[in-house]
Amino acid sequence: AQKVTQAQTEISVVEKEDVTLDCVYETRDTTYYLFWYKQPPSGELVFLIRRNSFDEQNEISGRYSWNFQKSTSSFNFTITASQVVDSAVYFCALSEFNQAGTALIFGKGTTLSVSS
Amino acid sequence: NAGVMQNPRHLVRRRGQEARLRCSPMKGHSHVYWYRQLPEEGLKFMVYLQKENIIDESGMPKERFSAEFPKEGPSILRIQQVVRGDSAAYFCASSPQGTPGELFFGEGSRLTVL
Numbered sequence: 001a002q003k004v005t006q007a008q009t010e011i012s013v014v015e016k017e018d019v020t021l022d023c024v025y026e027t028r029d030t031t032y033y034l035f036w037y038k039q040p041p042s043g044e045l046v047f048l049i050r051r052n053s054f055d056e057q058n059e060i061s062g063r064y065s066w067n068f069q070k071s072t073s074s075f076n077f078t079i080t081a082s083q084v085v086d087s088a089v090y091f092c093a094l095s096e097f098n099q100a101g102t103a104l105i106f107g108k109g110t111t112l113s114v115s116s
Numbered sequence: 117n118a119g120v121m122q123n124p125r126h127l128v129r130r131r132g133q134e135a136r137l138r139c140s141p142m143k144g145h146s147h148v149y150w151y152r153q154l155p156e157e158g159l160k161f162m163v164y165l166q167k168e169n170i171i172d173e174s175g176m177p178k179e180r181f182s183a184e185f186p187k188e189g190p191s192i193l194r195i196q197q198v199v200r201g202d203s204a205a206y207f208c209a210s211s212p213q214g215t216p217g218e219l220f221f222g223e224g225s226r227l228t229v230l
Binding site: 004037043044046104105106107109 | 152158161172207
């Protein structure tokens with residue numbers, strides 16, 4: 001069965017600190033996608049990134065970076081120099097590869113609070 | 117705003133009443149998904165629809181819940197005879213054809229059952 005675990009329920013940091021959100025997944029599929037979504041206080045989920053299981057290259061987008069390690073089944077998300085606007089709930093998710101409409105399996109989310 | 121539109125944003129119902137939640141996908145998107153978020157939980161898949169077809173309803177409770185996505189108009193998630201345990205945020209998402217996982221979510225409809 002597929003499963004996503006986000007062990008950190010809540011994290012609090014002060015502005016400009018770096019913070020890493022952990023995500024560990026389980027799947028029997030050899031090909032799959034991994035995602036991160038952000039849910040700000042307004043409620044909607046914002047897509048951040050999708051990675052496929054063939055591509056273990058780390059990715060950086062501005063202050064955001066992702067570390068995918070297949071050997072440890074982890075897909076961690078780091079925010080560098082955090083800002084108050086980064087305060088949100090962050091969800092990691094998993095889906096089967098290359099199937100439109102396949103359900104996303106979400107973790108329970110990590111609530112990040114960034115104070116000034 | 118060409119995003120996914122959900123209404124109502126907040127809905128209050130008494131036990132036994134019906135709840136109808138509507139979702140208009142992004143322009144050009146033909147795939148619609150409904151997810152439910154219980155307090156302090158992640159999102160759980162309920163149903164996946166394309167126009168006039170239910171493709172996957174494996175996450176939908178067998179009773180009282182139904183969904184449709186008619187040829188014209190929004191997708192509707194219908195909950196009959198609501199109970200307190202149905203209180204949750206219901207999110208709709210849409211995607212363009214052939215793009216697994218890159219879902220665009222609405223702001224959600226928050227159902228409270230008294």
